[in-house]
Amino acid sequence: MGSDGRPVPDVAGSVLAAREHKDITLILIGDEPRIADELSKHDVAGLDINIRHAAQEISMTDKPSEVIKGKPESSIHVGIRMVRNGEADAFVTAGNTGAAMGIAMLRRVGLGRIPGVKRPALGAVFPIKTRPFLIDGGANADCRPEQLLQFGIMGSLYIERVAGIPNPRVGLMSNGSEEGKGNALIREAHELLKASDLNFVGNIEPKDFANGDVEVAVTDGFTGNIIIKASEAIASYIKDRLREEIDASKRATVGALFARNAFKAVADDANADVVGGVPLLGVNGVVVIAHGGSSERAIWQAIDKARLAVEHKIVDAIRDGLA
Amino acid sequence: MGSDGRPVPDVAGSVLAAREHKDITLILIGDEPRIADELSKHDVAGLDINIRHAAQEISMTDKPSEVIKGKPESSIHVGIRMVRNGEADAFVTAGNTGAAMGIAMLRRVGLGRIPGVKRPALGAVFPIKTRPFLIDGGANADCRPEQLLQFGIMGSLYIERVAGIPNPRVGLMSNGSEEGKGNALIREAHELLKASDLNFVGNIEPKDFANGDVEVAVTDGFTGNIIIKASEAIASYIKDRLREEIDASKRATVGALFARNAFKAVADDANADVVGGVPLLGVNGVVVIAHGGSSERAIWQAIDKARLAVEHKIVDAIRDGLA
Numbered sequence: 001m002g003s004d005g006r007p008v009p010d011v012a013g014s015v016l017a018a019r020e021h022k023d024i025t026l027i028l029i030g031d032e033p034r035i036a037d038e039l040s041k042h043d044v045a046g047l048d049i050n051i052r053h054a055a056q057e058i059s060m061t062d063k064p065s066e067v068i069k070g071k072p073e074s075s076i077h078v079g080i081r082m083v084r085n086g087e088a089d090a091f092v093t094a095g096n097t098g099a100a101m102g103i104a105m106l107r108r109v110g111l112g113r114i115p116g117v118k119r120p121a122l123g124a125v126f127p128i129k130t131r132p133f134l135i136d137g138g139a140n141a142d143c144r145p146e147q148l149l150q151f152g153i154m155g156s157l158y159i160e161r162v163a164g165i166p167n168p169r170v171g172l173m174s175n176g177s178e179e180g181k182g183n184a185l186i187r188e189a190h191e192l193l194k195a196s197d198l199n200f201v202g203n204i205e206p207k208d209f210a211n212g213d214v215e216v217a218v219t220d221g222f223t224g225n226i227i228i229k230a231s232e233a234i235a236s237y238i239k240d241r242l243r244e245e246i247d248a249s250k251r252a253t254v255g256a257l258f259a260r261n262a263f264k265a266v267a268d269d270a271n272a273d274v275v276g277g278v279p280l281l282g283v284n285g286v287v288v289i290a291h292g293g294s295s296e297r298a299i300w301q302a303i304d305k306a307r308l309a310v311e312h313k314i315v316d317a318i319r320d321g322l323a
Numbered sequence: 324m325g326s327d328g329r330p331v332p333d334v335a336g337s338v339l340a341a342r343e344h345k346d347i348t349l350i351l352i353g354d355e356p357r358i359a360d361e362l363s364k365h366d367v368a369g370l371d372i373n374i375r376h377a378a379q380e381i382s383m384t385d386k387p388s389e390v391i392k393g394k395p396e397s398s399i400h401v402g403i404r405m406v407r408n409g410e411a412d413a414f415v416t417a418g419n420t421g422a423a424m425g426i427a428m429l430r431r432v433g434l435g436r437i438p439g440v441k442r443p444a445l446g447a448v449f450p451i452k453t454r455p456f457l458i459d460g461g462a463n464a465d466c467r468p469e470q471l472l473q474f475g476i477m478g479s480l481y482i483e484r485v486a487g488i489p490n491p492r493v494g495l496m497s498n499g500s501e502e503g504k505g506n507a508l509i510r511e512a513h514e515l516l517k518a519s520d521l522n523f524v525g526n527i528e529p530k531d532f533a534n535g536d537v538e539v540a541v542t543d544g545f546t547g548n549i550i551i552k553a554s555e556a557i558a559s560y561i562k563d564r565l566r567e568e569i570d571a572s573k574r575a576t577v578g579a580l581f582a583r584n585a586f587k588a589v590a591d592d593a594n595a596d597v598v599g600g601v602p603l604l605g606v607n608g609v610v611v612i613a614h615g616g617s618s619e620r621a622i623w624q625a626i627d628k629a630r631l632a633v634e635h636k637i638v639d640a641i642r643d644g645l646a
Contacts, residue, residue, distance in 0.1 A: 128560055138498060141506040175461060175548035183464040183545040206553035210560045222506040225498040226546055227553045230529035234554045237451055237533045238561055238589065245585035255581025262568035262575040266561065 001030025001057065001075045002095030003299065004292045010094065011038040013299020017307075018047040020300070024307060027088060029075040030054050054078040060292055064098035068109060076100050080110045083285040090286035090306035092277060094294040101139055104283045111284040114315060116322035119143070120282030121151045121221065122289065123158055124228060125275045130212030133159055134173070137278055138225035145188035148172070148218050150322065152198050154281040155216040157321045161312035162305075168215035171204035173223060179203065185220060193218070235270060276301025279309055282318065286310050324353025324380065324398045325418030326622065327615045333417065334361040336622020340630075341370040343623070347630060350411060352377050352398040377401040383615055387421035391432060399423050403433045406608040413609035413629035415600060417617040424462055427606045434608040437638060439645035442466070443605030444474045444544065445612065446481055447551060448598045453535030456482055457496070460601055461548035468511035471495070471541050473645065475521050477604040478539040480644045484635035485628075491538035494527030496546060502526065508543060516541065558593060599624025602632055605641065609633050 003009050007030060014026045025048040028035045032053040039049065054075040058067045067074060076095055080103050082088040093100050103110045105120055113120060124137030135155040140147065152170045159168040172190055174182040179190065181203055193200045201214055206227060209217045219227070246252045256263065268274075276298050277290035286309045290302040309315075326332050330353060337349045348371040351358045355376040362372065377398040381390045390397060399418055403426050405411040416423050426433045428443055436443060447460030458478040463470065475493045482491040495513055497505040502513065504526055516523045524537055529550060532540045542550070569575045579586065591597075599621050600613035609632045613625040632638075 128557075129564065141498065141504075141509075173549070175464065175545055175552065181464075183543075186464075186545075205556075206549065207556040207559070210556040220506075222498055222509075223546060223549060226496070226529065226550060229498065230550045230553045231557045233528075233530040233533040234451075234557045235561060236530070238558060238593075241452065241589045241592070242585060245588045246582060249582075249585060252582040252585040255578040255583070256585070258578025259569060259572075259575040259582060260578070262565060262572060262579070265568045266564045269564070270561075 001035065001054070002093040003290070003294045004060070006030070007035050007038045009294055009296045009299050011035060011042065012296035013294070014049060014303065015042045015044060015047065016296060016300040017303035018044075018049055020304070021307060022046065024048070025050065026303070027052050027082070029079045031057070052078060052082070058096050058099050060096055062096060062099065064096065064102040067096070067099050068102050068106065072109070074099075076103050077109065080104055080285075080287070083287070084111055089310045090288065092288045092290065092299075092302050092306050094277075094290040094292055094299060094302070097289055100287065100289050101280060104280055104285070104287045111287070114282055114284050114319050114322070117282040117318070118150055119147050120280050121154065122278045123155055123281050124224065124278045126228075126231070127270050127275050128210060129269045130210065132209045132212055132217060133215060134209070134217045134219060134224050134227065135281065136219060136221035136224050137228060138221045139280065140221040142222070143185065143220035145185060145192050148185070148189035148220065149192040149196060150282070152193055152196070152200070152216065152218045153321055154318050155218065156198055157317045158279065158281055158314055159215050161314055161317050162308045163215070165215050167199045169201050169213070170198045170216045170218060171201050171208065171214035173209065173217050173219040173227070174203040174205065177203045177205050177208065189218070273298040274301065277305055279305060279314070281314070285315060324358065324377065325416040326613070326617045327383070329353070330358050330361045332617055332619045332622050334358060334365065335619035336617070337372060337626065338365045338367060338370065339619060339623040340626035341367075341372055343627070344630060345369065347371070348373065349626070350375050350405070352402045354380070375401060375405070381419050381422050383419055385419060385422065387419065387425040390419070390422050391425050391429065395432070399426050400432065403427055403608070403610070406610070407434055412633045413611065415611045415613065415622075415625050415629050417600075417613040417615055417622060417625070420612055423610065423612050424603060427603055427608070427610045434606045434610070436605055437607050437642050437645070440477075440605040440641070441473055442470050443603055444477065445601045446478055446604050447547065447601045449551075449554070450593050450598050451533060452592045453533065455532045455535055455540060456538060457532070457540045457542060457547050457550065458604065459542060459544035459547050460551060461544045462603065463544040465545070466508065466543035468508060468515050471508070471512035471543065472515040472519060473605070475516055475519065475523070475539065475541045476644055477641050478541065479521050480640045481602065481604055481637055482538050484637055484640050485631045486538070488538050490522045492524050492536070493521045493539045493541060494524050494531065494537035496532065496540050496542040496550070497526040497528065500526045500528050500531065512541070596621040597624065600628055602628060602637070604637070608638060
């Protein structure tokens with residue numbers, strides 16, 4: 001019950017995930033009658049899908065700080081408590097990101113941090129062909145150098161386990177690839193990363209990231225979020241401008257029709273639905289956060305991300321890695 | 324003598340600028356024989372173009388900190404000294420950006436700052452249709468809130484004077500448009516900008532910037548430079564992917580041929596050559612810095628930016644505006 005179109009894509013995506021992996025149990029959390037009604041529209045024969053009622057609802061405009069205390073029976077609270085109590089292995093939501101992060105991070109109401117973790121972080125996969133992974137994608141606007149080192153460690157462990165890439169290359173996002181470039185945070189974090197056991201390749205620029213020159217790009221959550229949003233803005237600008245120019249000419253319209261499959265291929269690999277959701281790494285349990293505008297395919301992929309994180313014991317890996 | 328292809332585009336661009344505005348005098352600075360040889364390939368009848376010899380050359384790999392002291396007869400030093408001594412009204416270079424900024428900012432060898440200016444900043448125009456203006460584009464990796472306020476004031480004065488837009492809208496680049504979003508720097512700068520006389524519209528995200536919702540976007544130089552580089556990386560990625568998909572299909576190749584003008588129109592308005600160069604605002608004289616890879620068109624436009632800044636007395640405007 002988290003997405004903007006709830007419960008439609010949430011339920012449909014869950015059915016897709018359950019069909020793909022018949023050995024998993026899915027528990028849909030939220031207003032029971034609405035979920036049951038939506039679920040009745042699907043063929044769920046042979047699938048293990050249950051419903052858990054949640055009496056409160058968090059909206060996208062609710063302030064995270066207020067709902068953490070104020071709505072203890074929201075689907076986010078209920079779901080995260082289930083992970084804490086061992087009733088579930090992972091929690092997936094397309095709801096209010098700030099609320100989900102806040103509730104998950106707080107030990108009192110949620111999961112708290114894995115021992116040793118300074119700050120949990122969002123591990124964002126970019127929807128481009130090289131699928132670069134960036135951490136932190138937006139959980140921490142203000143960071144200290146030691147936190148960036150931990151983001152590198154958590155990101156490296158995640159990519160090694162979940163993507164199966166041994167000893168992934170880790171880069172530090174900067175405004176220039178030369179050592180010494182960057183702001184004070186980057187220069188200090190550079191030293192820490194260099195002295196670590198990570199496969200640290202040094203500073204990288206956005207173009208190195210887009211080219212897939214590293215598997216893990218480390219950044220503070222402010223810069224990471226700005227990079228994601230600037231990339232989306234430029235991609236959307238180019239798409240709109242091309243459409244505008246093509247629509248303005250009959251000749252170009254015919255041409256674009258012939259080149260349709262090429263456009264579709266590029267749009268498809270830039271489709272955020274393929275990525276699904278981003279893991280909140282460093283909390284004491286598996287939490288995957290999907291976009292509010294998630295489609296059923298995005299929900300399905302977000303659930304699959306959670307499944308992989310459980311299967312590869314990412315929480316244990318981070319605990320051991322930081323110890 | 325600054326561009327990667329020096330002196331070819333530098334000389335050709337200067338000739339174009341001199342032809343467009345016959346009332347300006349252009350002084351080409353660098354190795355005299357090489358410049359004279361290059362200039363002899365052009366028809367300069369009726370144009371006021373002179374050469375000033377500079378005995379040293381700064382390479383792109385020279386460290387700015389070393390050349391400031393170590394190469395006092397470089398073309399950058401000579402040109403900036405001419406502005407200081409009143410022998411020239413403005414200096415334009417496509418050479419080493421760090422060296423140009425360093426030499427211009429230092430009072431001892433260059434221009435120093437306009438009284439009241441804490442840190443000079445680069446005012447970058449984005450090569451997209453809405454031509455959004457961002458300050459600082461990369462001069463200051465670490466900033467304090469008062470510096471961001473000054474970037475807003477300098478940017479607003481520049482756009483008002485040079486682009487002729489009265490009372491330009493000023494936004495603060497952040498990871499969310501709501502007040503309270505951003506890191507500590509952004510939150511403090513927000514308060515200062517809100518309390519100023521600027522036409523401050525609040526926090527903006529990259530998409531608002533791309534849409535042209537403000538005339539001036541304020542950011543620290545690290546974030547500004549990352550936004551520029553991430554935008555370039557994504558635009559280049561999309562272009563390469565489209566070409567790859569089109570080349571892979573005969574049908575799409577034919578289609579793209581028909582739609583050629585549409586592609587060209589989008590590429591043209593995203594061409595950095597149209598922008599030319601970025602002003603270094605806050606130094607005590609007009610300095611415009613162009614990309615190392617500048618074409619003759621880019622050099623021409625950079626010179627035109629310098630001409631406009633002189634004509635609109637931007638140095639006086641900043642001095643008065645900050646007083």
